[in-house]
Structures are given as structure tokens and as C-alpha cells.
Amino acid sequence: MAREAHPALPEFDYIKPKTLAEASQFLSEHAGESRPLLGGTDIFVRLRDGAWKENKFLVDVKGLDGTDVLTFDEQTGLTVGAAVCMNRLSSFPAVKEHYPLLAEVCDTVAAYQLRNRATVVGNICNASPAGDTVGACLLYGGILNVFNVGGTRQEALNTFFVGPGKSVLKPGDIVTSLQLPIPPKGMIGKYLKLNRNNRGDLAIVGVTAAAYPNQDVPSGVTVRMALASVAPTPLVVSAIEDYFKQEKLTSDTVQTAAQLAMDSCKPIDDVRGTARYRSLMVRNLAKQALTALLEKM
Amino acid sequence: MTIHTITCTVNGESEVVEVPAHWTLLQMLREKLGLTGTKNGCAGGECGACTVMLNGAPVNSCMVLGVECDGATIVTVEGLVKDGQLDPVQAAIVEAGGVQCGFCTPGVLISARSLLDRNPNPTEDEIKEALVGNLCRCTGYVRIIDGIKEAAKLNEPVVIKE
Amino acid sequence: MTLAETKKLPSPVGESKTRLDVIEKVTGAAVYTDDIPFGPGLLHARVKRSPHAHAKILKIDYSKAEALPGVKVVVTGEDFPKRIGLYLVDKHIFARDRVRFIGEPVAAVAAINADIAEKALDLIEVEYEPLEAVFDPVYGASPEAPLLHPDMADYDVPNYIFPQAGTNIANHFKIRKGDVERAWEQCAAVVESEFYIPHVQHVPIEPHVAVARWDDDGTLTLWAASQSPFAQRNLIAKSFGVSQSDVRVIAPLVGGGFGCKAGVTMEALPVAIASKVKGRAVKLTLTREEEFFTNFVRQALVIKLKMGCDADGNLVALKNTMYWDGGASTEYGVNITRAGGYNSTGPYFFPNVHTDSLCVYTNHPIGGAYRGFGMSELHTGIEQTIDMLAEKMGIDAVDFRLKNCVKGGDIILTGMTMHPTGLNQCIEKAAKAIEWGKEAKPSSPNKLRGKGIALMWKAPSMPPNAGSSAEVKFSEDGTVTVSLGGQEIGQGAFTVMAQMAAGVLGIPYESVRVRGPLDTRYSPYEWQTVASRLTWSMGNAVVAAAQDARDQLLDLAADHWDEEVEDLDIVNGKVISYKSEQEMSVKDIGIYGLPNENFEGWKGGPIVGRGSFMPTYVTNLDFETGQGDRAVVHYTTGAQAFDIEIDKETGRIEVLKSASAFDVGRAINPELVRAQIEGGFIQGYSSAVYEQMLLKEGAMLNPSFVDYRIATAVDIPIEHHVDIIEVPQDDGPWGARGIGEHPMVPTIAALANAIYDATGLRLEGPPFTAEKLYLAMLDAGLVE
Structure with missing residues (x-):
């Protein structure tokens, strides 16, 4: 409980392994009392608030094999190392060119100085329903590269989240990078975030929408939407994708789709907003986001 | 430990x-x-x-x-002070009256310096965006923003005079 | 051209001089309390706090904490039987028999480092028996509510505060002017309203911090981020049973106060802990979270109003009942209630007034001074109700205010005669700035647009005899040091005092030094840095001290030249004679005096100017009627106005234009006055749209910046127009009145009136969040 926050960080030891294997080994041997450290912007806040009292070690995985990579490949797409901070990512020319929605969402997170530490992979691994960058990564079809001393594997984002703060990651797992495939040709996107302030706040609701031409669906355009802060996990609204298989994106269908978005979410009351307001704002922001896509098309 | x-x-x-x-x-x-x-x-x-x-x-x-x-x-x-000279962001915030209690000032100055390093001619919106993470309870931000606008126009460090 | 004309400086008074503390503040050299090094012997304190809003303490076992290596002392309420408090002495430093709010100190630890102190807290075991709690001041004032302070009748209290024994009402302030019940019959229109203004926090960027050390000779030194070193000296000396002169409070620069560093809040905690480890400095720094929920808060207010006017639109009667949520202790809050009472009409003339202002104990955090001292809360009710009445009469809200606002010579609610005021000009200026009366269409069909205005008045709220003093001394280089006891909390007090001293002495502003830290051992007495009183009260003391020094210089020169003082002057740092056109530098005589002819002896010596000021004319008010000759020293008045749009899709407010106009008597430093108005307006705006302590069963749900949002750089209205009006105050230096608090007083009400103009909706109270506005518009059928 934040009321019992510490003056500074509670005691722990800092581990700087030389290899991923060493890091993974340590994390699995100290399951429950150790955590991998990336930017720290979430871990430090939670440790200070008195969460994770059992934590004894932070294992710094920044700089380990592949975590510092930021590359774009015409065939395989974008690789974002786990340690790549949001400012570096959003100013990377290939991101601006090929993944503009990713750059857009990064810039809505907190403040500039925090984004010099905060990472997209960290944002994903926190598995917070409010994560600003998660929706875009979901819509880009993101895949996480996970190292474990027992073997590496890939985790698709659409099956990654289990509950608030919970993911499929197990002790010893280290996400080394995020992989985003080449986006479909002509893909456009929009992120709308409702803050209490004008910017820099956590999302009361966040609506990420994307569309691209697709000859495999009757309407000729695939439209997808992800929502933040309105369900226990980041939510991809499958009803929207289904609806626009048949329907074309028009000012009329936008209204119906917005209602579908509203009906698909299960927000709760908390200090940032009531469930009632959140539902209505999903509808209104979904409408605005889809209208923005319509105007861009 | x-x-x-x-x-x-x-x-x-x-x-x-x-x-x-x-x-x-x-x-x-x-x-x-x-x-x-x-x-x-x-x-x-x-x-x-x-x-x-x-x-x-x-x-x-x-x-x-x-x-x-x-x-x-x-x-x-x-x-920020180099060879006895104020950095332009320091000089301009002094001139604009962007300091009251002074407690947020060190952080504001670093954010401002960093902004001008990466963007020598920021718009007002870019200045505000660069300050989102610097809370100030005294000034209402107006004179801080004015100061950073002026700092962007100054090229030279400013001699401290007191 | 005379000598004087050739050398005369423009007076620094009225000029926008650069702050004299600004270089140290932009270079990181400025020293705040947390920056003072105390060496490796320093002990770090942490406080064990109540998790219950109201409970009996059955048992405290701290044996395990005491045994933890590195822990030097553990203290509890057992150790400190005496109460402490600024007005009503009702607060224990640590809870003794019972706890009364979540966060109340129950025990504390001092250890060799903060980590150990923190661990020790977990080892302190406290058993509680929960009691029925009070979270609503209206219920709290009723006979059904459990008594939170059964011993209230025994508490020390000044004779202008009226606790009601056997109730939770710690002060009941009344105004009975005219006959309100009969007056309703004369009214052509009557409106009634009720509003709730929630708890908010001050949010200085510097959290509270204090370091205390007791020495074996029985003396105490306290270093604190403090608006009130002298009040702290006095209250702490009384509570610890020592002499005031054995308590030394050192107060460096303050990183924002806004009232929360006035009186004694957490400073008594390290003092208490240090009393058990003599010779060791003990430091306590509040976390940001503690800053939010354990510290003085702005009390919530329930205000019920009934207001009427006659057929010509003249205000006739006001009934105002205010229930202030005083919290677990009302030591400071009782006087906010009093201020709410004697200002309870707002800046309007009413022939008939019936006010009950009740300070009610609750199990919420403790109420204290917050920029405006009750006035933002009061005016949020009054100014919306004025609009309601004007609308009912079909009179334009600005015309209605011009007609009824208080004017010089009016007999105001307490029976005092109002001094000259420029409120009329303030109304006209603020209205003009937002193009009042000119039709304004929304910028899109998705927006609603509205304009609103609100007025304010506020007098310094303080004991009738709050005093100031100052000294002026010379250095060998001709510079002058002004010693004073009022604090630099960001408002620019030191700068303004230097301007005044320079103006009186006839020396350049650049030759005056005013520097902290304040130190009760060496600084002249000042009551507290509160109530927007320094420019006026401390200013008068500085002027008197500078005048005293000036007189001494002129006497010395007159003697030396064998001339009359009337022919002499001091300009630009030189004593000159208009008659003989002789001159000599102040620098040469300020310390060393002057030799007689042929060095046959000397005259003069180090010049020390002394000055003090205390209002002598303030009278108490009758308990039954609230009437008296002069309740307060003076009123600063002003107006603010908004032109806004509301987004129909989200409920967000966008400010198109806003304006402030305040009558400051005389702006000693116009840019600093503007800076106060701009900053205060944003603080008011922030409280109007974002801020509320979310309290559930006494627990604050949002005690951090993550969820207690304040305005940031991207949230500020694009255009804020400022007008300064100058109708001089008879006893102010150069006619000056204070302006520190006033700019945030009318903001909530002005915005509420603009929201009404846009939507036809009046919300129960601030903050006017996007969510509240959207849902209210939805329920009213204004949006889908």
C-alpha cells in the first residue's frame, strides 16, 4: 500500500551477470526473491511502495546478449532489445517510417526523462492493463524472444497476458527482445489516450486502432483495435475485426463499431475513473480513433 | 547489504x-x-x-x-555554470522570473538544457511537452516557458553578475 | 539643476527588480533544510502511524524494535504528556490514549540509518480497539455523533475562539447583523444552495523535513523547512516545558509552503525523539506519501446558503451555515473557521447577515492553513450563489456584482467600516479581458462554450496583535544588511524588503542584502510567514528600521557639517546637503563614524536601525453577534474570469481565455505581483479541475503524484490576462497590501460559473473533472 512507502528503496543486492545464461541461472535459483532489472521505472516504484517484500536481488540484464539491439530488416521486421528505452525507440528512423504507431504510443508514456529509462519490453513484462505501448505491439503482431537457461523460445503477445501484473513468464525467463514483423502494406494507426491531465498521466482508457487493405476479407480492409485500462489484461477487440470483415469503414459503421468496443470491455471503478465513464469513453474514443483512420485512408 | x-x-x-x-x-x-x-x-x-x-x-x-x-x-x-558563466537556460529563466521557491528549478534547468541540446528551436508545445515531468507549484509554469523560449535565442553563456 | 536632481536614483519601490535569491537558486547553491550536512553522527527517524481512523490504543510493545542493532531510541506518546497547538491546544505530538486519524503518529524510531529505522517500525506492535468514527462534519456537529475530544473543555484557547463543550464543535463563530428572518419578506428573489468543497493538499515540491538536537545544557536547536520559526519556538517551548530562549529554530530557504509549513506540524516529532538522545541530531523527512496524508490539509467544507435581494437588485439578506471538516485536531483550523465567519458575505454589502461557522472534529487528517485560509472554499459557495440570484432576477452577473460589491465606507458584516477599495475596477477589468457580454460561439458542434466571473476578498487572518520587527546594519563596503524574521518561501519577500529598505535609505537596491537562514537566536521577531502579511506588516517594520538608520546618518552628517537635518538628504548612497552642496558617502560613515576636526575625538559609530510594527487597532468580536469596531486590518479584493469550452465527447475543459485583476494597494515589485497572480491562479485552477484527496473511511486512496494530479506545464490555460489595481492602504508601506494568497481564491467559483454558462449545470463541488462533467451532461441529456 502506497501509504507505507519507504523514504527510498528498500535494501536489495544488485547482480550484474556477464551472460544471459548466468542471469537466467541466478533468477531460477532465486525464484521468488529476484527479478530481472531493465529500466527500473516500474520495479523501483513498486519496491518503494512496499510490494515484493520478499525481493532480495535485482538482476541487471541490460547490455546482455541481444538486449541492446535495435535493428530493422526488410524481411524480418523490427527487433527491439529489451534494454532499448522508449526515447531511443521512438526516434529510430525505421520506427518512424515503418511503425509510426509505435513511435506515437511511446511518446504518450509519462515524461521525457522517464522515457529515457522506461522500455517497451518492460512495459509489456509488467503486464499492466494500462500499458500504453502494449496495444500497438499487439496490433503489430509482436513476439517476444525469451531466453531461459533451459532453452530459448518465443512468446506471441496475444497469448502472453494472464491477468493484472501476470504473464506466462516463469522464473529464469529473460525477455531479450521484442520482434515486430513487417506491417501489412498500407497499415495506418491511431492511439487515443484519455488522461486526467492533458498528458503524462496513466490512461483512464487507451484506444489503439489500426487498419490495412486486405483482399482476403470481403470488405477489403482489416480493422483492429486494442484497449487499455478496461479489462484485467490488455484487450484486443475481436468483435471489431470480425465486424469489419464484412463492413466497410464508413462514418456509419464507425458508430456501430464504437458500440461493439464499448460492449466488449469490462472496466472497473478505481481512483482514476469509474467503470461507467470508462465504458462510455471507450465508445467515444473508439469512434474518434476509427474516424481518424477513415480520414487517413 | x-x-x-x-x-x-x-x-x-x-x-x-x-x-x-x-x-x-x-x-x-x-x-x-x-x-x-x-x-x-x-x-x-x-x-x-x-x-x-x-x-x-x-x-x-x-x-x-x-x-x-x-x-x-x-x-x-x-x-551548468562553466568558467563562471551561466548557461543560457539559467540566465534566461532568471531574466523571465521563472524562479520562485527554487526547489523545482534544478530539475527544470536540466530538462530545459536537454531540450535545447536536441532541439535548438522548440515550439511552445515542445517546451511544454519537455516539462511534463517537472512539477512546479509556485510559478504556474508561465515564466519558465517564457525563459526557455528566450534561452533558445541566446547563443552565448552569460556572465554572472550579482 | 540641483545636486539632488543630478544624482537622484529612481526609487526602487515600484520597479520590477530581479529577485536577490535567484542566482543561488539557478546554480544549485541555495541551501534548503535537507541540504545541510550533519555528519556521520546524524540519526534518522521514522514514524509508526495509526492505520485506524479512530481507535483506542490498548498496548504498544516496542521491545523488539529497541533491540534491533542500530536503533538508538524508540518513543511513544507515554513520553510526551503535554499538548501542542497554535490556537486551540488540542494535539498530542504522539497519540496517547487513542488515535484519531489514519496516519497519526503513534511511535517513532531513531536509528543510525533510515533503512534500520524503517525495519524497526515493523517490529513495533500496537494493539487497537476500533471506535466509531466521524467522517462527515454535519453529522459530527450533531448530538448523535461520538465525542472525539471528550476533554475539549480543558484545552487552552484564546478568548476569540469559542469551543462548545460536550460537542465536537471546536469553534462556533456567529454573525448576527440586522434581522435575517424578517428580511426575507423584503426580498423579490431568494435562492438557496449547498456545496461541498473537498480536502486538498498543498503539494510543495519540497517535502517537510526537520532536524532536532537537544544539548546537555537543556537547549534545543531545530532546523526546519519552516514558514514560522518564531511560532515554532514558542509552541515547542511550551509543549516541552522549556524557556523560549532555550529553543533555537534555524530556518533555511523553503521549497514551497502555501501554509503547510506554518504553525507546528511534523517538526515536533524529531524534537520529541531527540529529547531522548541528547547530543545527537535527529532528522525526519516526510515521504511524498506522508506529505499527502499525514500533514495539514485544506479542510473540506459543507456550505449552505440562502441569499435574497429586493426588486431593484440590491442584496438584502444572507444566511450562511458552514460546517468545516476540521479533522482530528483543530488547533489551527479553529481560526480558519473564524476567518470563514467574519468574511462570510464575500465582498458584498448585506444589511442582514446570519452566519454560523462551525469547526467540527472528524476522523480525517488535520486541517491547517492553506493559501487563502478558508476563502477559496467560502467563495466557491458565495460566488455561485450570487450568480444564481442574478440569474433569477434577470440581471447580468457583472452588473449585479458592480451594484452590490463592497465599497469604501460600507459598514460590513462585522460592523467595521470598509476602507477604500478598487474592487469595482477589478470587476470591470476582468470582465473586459474576456469580452464579457460579447456573444461567443463554440468552435465546433462538439463543444459547449461559457463565460464566468467571480470576486473575492480576504483579510490577513491572524491574532489581533501579530507583530513584525527588523534591523538595518551597515557593512564596511557601504552595503546594508536587513535582518528580519519573515521567510522567503518563493514569494519574493526578501527582494521586496530590500527594495523598501533601499527606497527609504536612498541607496541603490543592489547595495541591500537580505539573506537567510532565519535564526530565532539572531533574527528579529516575526509572528509567521502567513496571511499575505509580510509586504504590509514586515514591510512596515523594515521601513521603520531603515528610517531609523537614515535618521542616525542624517543626524551625524548635520552635526559634522553644522547644518540642519531638513537641508540634507541621502541619494544614491551619498549624504548630501541641498544647502551647502557638500556630500559624503554612506560607506565612509555607516560603521566608522566621523572624526572631529583635527581628529580631536570622533562622533557616531556603527549604525543600527531598528523598527517594529504591530497593528494596535484590531478588536475582538462579540461571541453572540460577531460585531466589533474593527475585526481585521484590511481587505485585498479582486476578480477572476474565464471563457471556456467543454468537450462533449469527453467532458474535458479547455480554457480559451482567463483573467485576473487584484487591488494590491501598491505594487512594490510589479513583476513579482504578477508572478504571484499567475502562480496562484494556476494553483486555483489545478484545485478546480484535478485535485481532491480521495478519502474513504478516513484512508486516503491517492497519496502520491501518480493519482493526486496537479497541473503540469501542458495543462495551463493558454492566455491569462493580469491587471494590477492600486488603491492605496492607509497604513501599508507606500500603500501596499498583500497578494500572496488571493489569486487562488475566486478560481473555483469563476470556473464553476463558466461551466454553468456553458451547460446550465451546477456540480456539488470541485474538482470539475472531465468524468464528473461528462456524466453530469449525460444525465442532463446534453450528450448521448
Whole structure:
């Protein structure tokens, strides 16, 4: 409980392994009392608030094999190392060119100085329903590269989240990078975030929408939407994708789709907003986001 | 509690510091190096009073471990004055009246310096966006923003006169 | 051209001089309390706090904490039997028999470092028996509510505060002017309203911090981020049973106060702990979270109003009942209630007034001074109700205000005669700035647009005899040091005092030094840095001290030249004679005096100017009627106005234009006055749209910047127009009145009136969040 926050960080030891294997080994041997450290912007806040009292070690995985990579490949797409901070990512020319929605969402997170530490992979691994960058990564079809001393594997984002703060990651797992495939040709996107302030706040609701031409669906355009802060996990609204298989994106269908978005979410009351307001704002922001896509098309 | 010995460059000086593993860069600067210009306003990465430049980019020093700074280059508010001359952001904020209680000022100045480093001619919106992470309760931000606009026009450091 | 004309400086008074503390503040050299080094012997304190809003303490076992290596002392309420408090002495430093709010100190630890102190807290075991709690001041004032302070009748209290024994009402302030019940019959229109203004926090960027050390000779030194070193000296000396002169409070620069660093809040905690470890300095710094929920808060207010006017639109009667949520202790809050009472009409003339202002104990955090001292809360009710009445009469809201606002010579609610005021000009200026009366269409069909205005008045709220003093001394280089006891909390007090001293002495502003830290051992007495009183009260003391020094210089020169003082002057740092056209530098005589002819002896000596000021004319008010000759020293008045749009899709407010106009008597430093108005307006705006302590069963749900949002750089209205009006105050230096608090007083009400103009909706109270506005518009059928 934040009321019992510490003056500074509670005691722990800092581990700087030389290899991923060493890091993974340590994390699995100290399951429950150790955590991998990336930017720290979430871990430090939670440790200070008195969460994770059992934590004894932070294992710094920044700089380990592949975590510092930021590359774009015409065939395989974008690789974002786990340690790549949001400012570096959003100013990377290939991101601006090929993944503009990713750059857009990064810039809505907190403040500039925090984004010099905060990472997209960290944002994903926190598995917070409010994560600003998660929706875009979901819509880009993101895949996480996970190292474990027992073997590496890939985790698709659409099956990654289990509950608030919970993911499929197990002790010893280290996400080394995020992989985003080449986006479909002509893909456009929009992120709308409702803050209490004008910017820099956590999302009361966040609506990420994307569309691209697709000859495999009757309407000729695939439209997808992800929502933040309105369900226990980041939510991809499958009803929207289904609806626009048949329907074309028009000012009329936008209204119906917005209602579908509203009906698909299960927000709760908390200090940032009531469930009632959140539902209505999903509808209104979904409408605005889809209208923005319509105007861009 | 493990104590780490790290080497870093702070305001141009090479420093060897013994820092406990769980200490933040903010604690290290204030309590090990005596650089108390950097302020602790929330210890939670929200208020920006502890903003310093780490390897050329502004960070909340309460959100970085001291031990993470081994080999790093750090600039604090004390490092803005060079050869007895104020940095243009300092001079312009003085001139604009952007200082009241002064507690947010060190962090504001680092954010402003960093903004002008990466964007020498920012728009008003870009200035405001660069200050989102620096809370000020006294000024209402108006004169801080005015000061940064003016700083962008100044090219030369300004001699301190008092 | 005379000598004087050739050398005369423009007076620094009225000029926008650069702050004299600004270089140290932009270079990181400025020293705040947390920056003072105390060496490795320093002990770090942490406080064990109540998790219950109201409970009996059955048992405290701290044996395990005491045994933890590195812990030097553990203290509890057992150790400190005496109460402490600024007005009503009702607060224990640590809870003794019972706890009364979540966060109340129950025990504390001092250890060799903060980590150990923190661990020790977990080892302290406290058993509680929960009691029925009070979270609503209206219920709290009723006979059904459990008594939170059964011993209230025994508490020390000044004779202008009226606790009601056997109730939770810690002060009942009344105004009975005219006959309100009969007056309703004369009214052509009557409106009734009720509003709730929630708790908010001050949010200085510097959290509270204090360091205390007791020495074996029985003396105490306290270093604190403090608006009130002298009040702290006095209250702490009384509570610890020592002499005031054995308590030394050192107060460096303050990183924002806004009232929360006035009186004694957490400073008594390290003092208490240090009393058990003599010779060791003990430091306590509040976390940001503690800053939010354990510290003085702005009390919530329930205000019920009934207001009527006659057929010509003249205000006739006001009934105002205010229930202030005083919290667990009302030591400071009782006087906010009093201020709410004697200002309870707002800046309007009413022939008939019936006010009950009740300070009610609750199990919420403790109420204290917050920029405006009750006035933002009061005016949020009054100014909306004025609009309601004007609308009912079909009179334009600005015309209605011009007609009824208080004017010089009016007999105001307490029976005092109002001094000259420029409120009329303030109304006209603020209205003009937002093009009042000119039709304004929304910028899109998705927006609603509205304009609103609100007025304010506020007098310094303080004991009738709050005093100031100052000294002026010379250095060998001809510079002058002004010693004073009022604090630099960002408002620019030191700068303004230097301007005044320079103006009186006839020396350049640049030759005057005013520097902290304040130190009760050496600084002249000042009551507190509160109530927007320094420019006026401390200013008068500085002027008197500078005048005293000037007289001494002129006497010395007159003697030396064998001339009359009337022919002499001091300009630009030189004493000159208009008659003989001789001159000599102040620098040469300020310390060393002057030799007689042929050095046959000397005259003069180090010049020390002394000055003090205390209002002598303030009278108490009758308990039954609230009437008296002069309740307060003066009123600063002003107006603010908004032109806004509301987004129909989200409920967000966008400010198109806003304006402030305040009558400051005389702006000693116009840019600093503007800076106060701009900053205060944004603080008011922030409280109007974002801020509320979310309290549930006494627990604050949002005690951090993550969820207690304040305005940031991207949230500020694009255009804020400022007008300064100058109708001089008879006893102010150069006619000056204070302006520190006033700019945030009318903001909530002005915005509420603009929201009504846009939507036809009046919300129960601030903050006017996007969510509240959207849902209210939805329920009213304004949006889908």
C-alpha cells in the first residue's frame, strides 16, 4: 500500500551477470526473491511502495546478449532489445517510417526523462492493463524472444497476458527482445489516450486502432483495435475485426463499431475513473480513433 | 547489504564512489558527492526535481541506481555554470522570473538544457511537452516557458553578475 | 539643476527588480533544510502511524524494535504528556490514549540509518480497539455523533475562539447583523444552495523535513523547512516545558509552503525523539506519501446558503451555515473557521447577515492553513450563489456584482467600516479581458462554450496583535544588511524588503542584502510567514528600521557639517546637503563614524536601525453577534474570469481565455505581483479541475503524484490576462497590501460559473473533472 512507502528503496543486492545464461541461472535459483532489472521505472516504484517484500536481488540484464539491439530488416521486421528505452525507440528512423504507431504510443508514456529509462519490453513484462505501448505491439503482431537457461523460445503477445501484473513468464525467463514483423502494406494507426491531465498521466482508457487493405476479407480492409485500462489484461477487440470483415469503414459503421468496443470491455471503478465513464469513453474514443483512420485512408 | 565501488564522471570530474546496491543515483549525488543542488521531491519518478543528465539524456535520478552509473557521465545543476558563466537556460529563466521557491528549478534547468541540446528551436508545445515531468507549484509554469523560449535565442553563456 | 536632481536614483519601490535569491537558486547553491550536512553522527527517524481512523490504543510493545542493532531510541506518546497547538491546544505530538486519524503518529524510531529505522517500525506492535468514527462534519456537529475530544473543555484557547463543550464543535463563530428572518419578506428573489468543497493538499515540491538536537545544557536547536520559526519556538517551548530562549529554530530557504509549513506540524516529532538522545541530531523527512496524508490539509467544507435581494437588485439578506471538516485536531483550523465567519458575505454589502461557522472534529487528517485560509472554499459557495440570484432576477452577473460589491465606507458584516477599495475596477477589468457580454460561439458542434466571473476578498487572518520587527546594519563596503524574521518561501519577500529598505535609505537596491537562514537566536521577531502579511506588516517594520538608520546618518552628517537635518538628504548612497552642496558617502560613515576636526575625538559609530510594527487597532468580536469596531486590518479584493469550452465527447475543459485583476494597494515589485497572480491562479485552477484527496473511511486512496494530479506545464490555460489595481492602504508601506494568497481564491467559483454558462449545470463541488462533467451532461441529456 502506497501509504507505507519507504523514504527510498528498500535494501536489495544488485547482480550484474556477464551472460544471459548466468542471469537466467541466478533468477531460477532465486525464484521468488529476484527479478530481472531493465529500466527500473516500474520495479523501483513498486519496491518503494512496499510490494515484493520478499525481493532480495535485482538482476541487471541490460547490455546482455541481444538486449541492446535495435535493428530493422526488410524481411524480418523490427527487433527491439529489451534494454532499448522508449526515447531511443521512438526516434529510430525505421520506427518512424515503418511503425509510426509505435513511435506515437511511446511518446504518450509519462515524461521525457522517464522515457529515457522506461522500455517497451518492460512495459509489456509488467503486464499492466494500462500499458500504453502494449496495444500497438499487439496490433503489430509482436513476439517476444525469451531466453531461459533451459532453452530459448518465443512468446506471441496475444497469448502472453494472464491477468493484472501476470504473464506466462516463469522464473529464469529473460525477455531479450521484442520482434515486430513487417506491417501489412498500407497499415495506418491511431492511439487515443484519455488522461486526467492533458498528458503524462496513466490512461483512464487507451484506444489503439489500426487498419490495412486486405483482399482476403470481403470488405477489403482489416480493422483492429486494442484497449487499455478496461479489462484485467490488455484487450484486443475481436468483435471489431470480425465486424469489419464484412463492413466497410464508413462514418456509419464507425458508430456501430464504437458500440461493439464499448460492449466488449469490462472496466472497473478505481481512483482514476469509474467503470461507467470508462465504458462510455471507450465508445467515444473508439469512434474518434476509427474516424481518424477513415480520414487517413 | 553490498557496497559497490564505481567510477563515473560528474560535472567533468572523475569520481570513485562507494555506493550501497540499493541507493539511487539521487542519494549518491546528494549524500556521497555533496551535490545537493539535485532535489528529492517524491522519490517516485513523478516530480522531476531530481532530474540530471545521464550520458547526455535527462533522467529522474531517483529512478536510477547509483551502481548502474559505473562508467557513466553525469551532469547536475551544479555543472551548468562553466568558467563562471551561466548557461543560457539559467540566465534566461532568471531574466523571465521563472524562479520562485527554487526547489523545482534544478530539475527544470536540466530538462530545459536537454531540450535545447536536441532541439535548438522548440515550439511552445515542445517546451511544454519537455516539462511534463517537472512539477512546479509556485510559478504556474508561465515564466519558465517564457525563459526557455528566450534561452533558445541566446547563443552565448552569460556572465554572472550579482 | 540641483545636486539632488543630478544624482537622484529612481526609487526602487515600484520597479520590477530581479529577485536577490535567484542566482543561488539557478546554480544549485541555495541551501534548503535537507541540504545541510550533519555528519556521520546524524540519526534518522521514522514514524509508526495509526492505520485506524479512530481507535483506542490498548498496548504498544516496542521491545523488539529497541533491540534491533542500530536503533538508538524508540518513543511513544507515554513520553510526551503535554499538548501542542497554535490556537486551540488540542494535539498530542504522539497519540496517547487513542488515535484519531489514519496516519497519526503513534511511535517513532531513531536509528543510525533510515533503512534500520524503517525495519524497526515493523517490529513495533500496537494493539487497537476500533471506535466509531466521524467522517462527515454535519453529522459530527450533531448530538448523535461520538465525542472525539471528550476533554475539549480543558484545552487552552484564546478568548476569540469559542469551543462548545460536550460537542465536537471546536469553534462556533456567529454573525448576527440586522434581522435575517424578517428580511426575507423584503426580498423579490431568494435562492438557496449547498456545496461541498473537498480536502486538498498543498503539494510543495519540497517535502517537510526537520532536524532536532537537544544539548546537555537543556537547549534545543531545530532546523526546519519552516514558514514560522518564531511560532515554532514558542509552541515547542511550551509543549516541552522549556524557556523560549532555550529553543533555537534555524530556518533555511523553503521549497514551497502555501501554509503547510506554518504553525507546528511534523517538526515536533524529531524534537520529541531527540529529547531522548541528547547530543545527537535527529532528522525526519516526510515521504511524498506522508506529505499527502499525514500533514495539514485544506479542510473540506459543507456550505449552505440562502441569499435574497429586493426588486431593484440590491442584496438584502444572507444566511450562511458552514460546517468545516476540521479533522482530528483543530488547533489551527479553529481560526480558519473564524476567518470563514467574519468574511462570510464575500465582498458584498448585506444589511442582514446570519452566519454560523462551525469547526467540527472528524476522523480525517488535520486541517491547517492553506493559501487563502478558508476563502477559496467560502467563495466557491458565495460566488455561485450570487450568480444564481442574478440569474433569477434577470440581471447580468457583472452588473449585479458592480451594484452590490463592497465599497469604501460600507459598514460590513462585522460592523467595521470598509476602507477604500478598487474592487469595482477589478470587476470591470476582468470582465473586459474576456469580452464579457460579447456573444461567443463554440468552435465546433462538439463543444459547449461559457463565460464566468467571480470576486473575492480576504483579510490577513491572524491574532489581533501579530507583530513584525527588523534591523538595518551597515557593512564596511557601504552595503546594508536587513535582518528580519519573515521567510522567503518563493514569494519574493526578501527582494521586496530590500527594495523598501533601499527606497527609504536612498541607496541603490543592489547595495541591500537580505539573506537567510532565519535564526530565532539572531533574527528579529516575526509572528509567521502567513496571511499575505509580510509586504504590509514586515514591510512596515523594515521601513521603520531603515528610517531609523537614515535618521542616525542624517543626524551625524548635520552635526559634522553644522547644518540642519531638513537641508540634507541621502541619494544614491551619498549624504548630501541641498544647502551647502557638500556630500559624503554612506560607506565612509555607516560603521566608522566621523572624526572631529583635527581628529580631536570622533562622533557616531556603527549604525543600527531598528523598527517594529504591530497593528494596535484590531478588536475582538462579540461571541453572540460577531460585531466589533474593527475585526481585521484590511481587505485585498479582486476578480477572476474565464471563457471556456467543454468537450462533449469527453467532458474535458479547455480554457480559451482567463483573467485576473487584484487591488494590491501598491505594487512594490510589479513583476513579482504578477508572478504571484499567475502562480496562484494556476494553483486555483489545478484545485478546480484535478485535485481532491480521495478519502474513504478516513484512508486516503491517492497519496502520491501518480493519482493526486496537479497541473503540469501542458495543462495551463493558454492566455491569462493580469491587471494590477492600486488603491492605496492607509497604513501599508507606500500603500501596499498583500497578494500572496488571493489569486487562488475566486478560481473555483469563476470556473464553476463558466461551466454553468456553458451547460446550465451546477456540480456539488470541485474538482470539475472531465468524468464528473461528462456524466453530469449525460444525465442532463446534453450528450448521448
